Amino acid sequence: MPAPRMGLLGWRQVPAVMGLPSQNPVSNVMLVGDSGVGKTCLLVRFKDGAFLAGSFISTVGIDFRNKVLTVDGVKVKLQIWDTAGQERFRSVTHAYYRDAHALLLLYDVTNKASFDNIQAWLTEIHEYAQQDVVLMLLGNKVDSTQDRVVKREDGEKLAKEYGVPFMETSAKSGLNVELAFTAIAKELKHRSMKLPNEPKFKLHDYVKKEVRGSGCCRS
Numbered sequence: 001m002p003a004p005r006m007g008l009l010g011w012r013q014v015p016a017v018m019g020l021p022s023q024n025p026v027s028n029v030m031l032v033g034d035s036g037v038g039k040t041c042l043l044v045r046f047k048d049g050a051f052l053a054g055s056f057i058s059t060v061g062i063d064f065r066n067k068v069l070t071v072d073g074v075k076v077k078l079q080i081w082d083t084a085g086q087e088r089f090r091s092v093t094h095a096y097y098r099d100a101h102a103l104l105l106l107y108d109v110t111n112k113a114s115f116d117n118i119q120a121w122l123t124e125i126h127e128y129a130q131q132d133v134v135l136m137l138l139g140n141k142v143d144s145t146q147d148r149v150v151k152r153e154d155g156e157k158l159a160k161e162y163g164v165p166f167m168e169t170s171a172k173s174g175l176n177v178e179l180a181f182t183a184i185a186k187e188l189k190h191r192s193m194k195l196p197n198e199p200k201f202k203l204h205d206y207v208k209k210e211v212r213g214s215g216c217c218r219s
């Protein structure tokens with residue numbers, strides 16, 4: 001059992017922006033998935049450009065970081081919530097779904113159980129999150145080629161089945177990490193601005209094109 005990492009918010013504490021999504025220029029992005037899939041590492045890679053090597057310290061409750069991205073010349077403020085994947089913190093996570101504007105759902109390509117549990121996570125998301133929440137599926141740890149047990153095609157198939165955009169990432173190498181958050185920020189920006197003459201942004205198409213362009217993830 002990994003040692004616990006107490007989230008900045010600790011138990012039952014709520015970020016100042018909770019409950020005020022419409023008056024609030026901050027977009028809330030929540031990272032979910034089994035314990036150990038790499039949610040904290042993905043966030044640290046995105047925020048600080050570093051990889052948390054060494055022993056695995058499991059998140060307790062929920063933690064968060066802020067990051068501002070410039071998307072098509074517009075600043076998009078993201079507050080990213082790093083949730084605890086362990087089952088015993090599930091009720092804490094449930095309380096946050098409703099105020100999330102976007103969800104990044106992770107599994108670990110070296111851990112079949114974390115992939116098999118995606119269906120259960122999607123059921124939970126369906127139950128607790130807003131109907132129009134932006135959702136993306138990420139298969140993390142693709143740098144671990146020797147230990148891979150979930151093929152890219154399996155991730156793609158599952159994502160297609162549920163109609164969600166998909167990409168493979170590595171918090172260790174940084175592969176597609178910036179891209180995942182940028183894609184989410186683009187979608188959130190387009191939704192919030194709703195410019196009448198602007199063509200509708202298609203997250204699926206953007207992700208497919210960008211992932212193909214990066215030459216990533218051929219296994």
Ligand SMILES: Nc1nc2c(ncn2[C@@H]2O[C@H](COP(=O)(O)OP(=O)(O)OP(=O)(O)O)[C@@H](O)[C@H]2O)c(=O)[nH]1
Nearest residue numbers: 035036037038039040041058059085141170171172
């Ligand atoms: N090789 C490799 N290891 C990774 C990657 N991302 C995370 N890890 C390792 O996986 C372990 C778990 O990472 P965390 O980011 O703490 O996992 P988590 O999903 O936040 O776990 P919980 O807080 O328990 O929900 C750590 O030992 C990390 O070093 C990755 O992209 N590649």
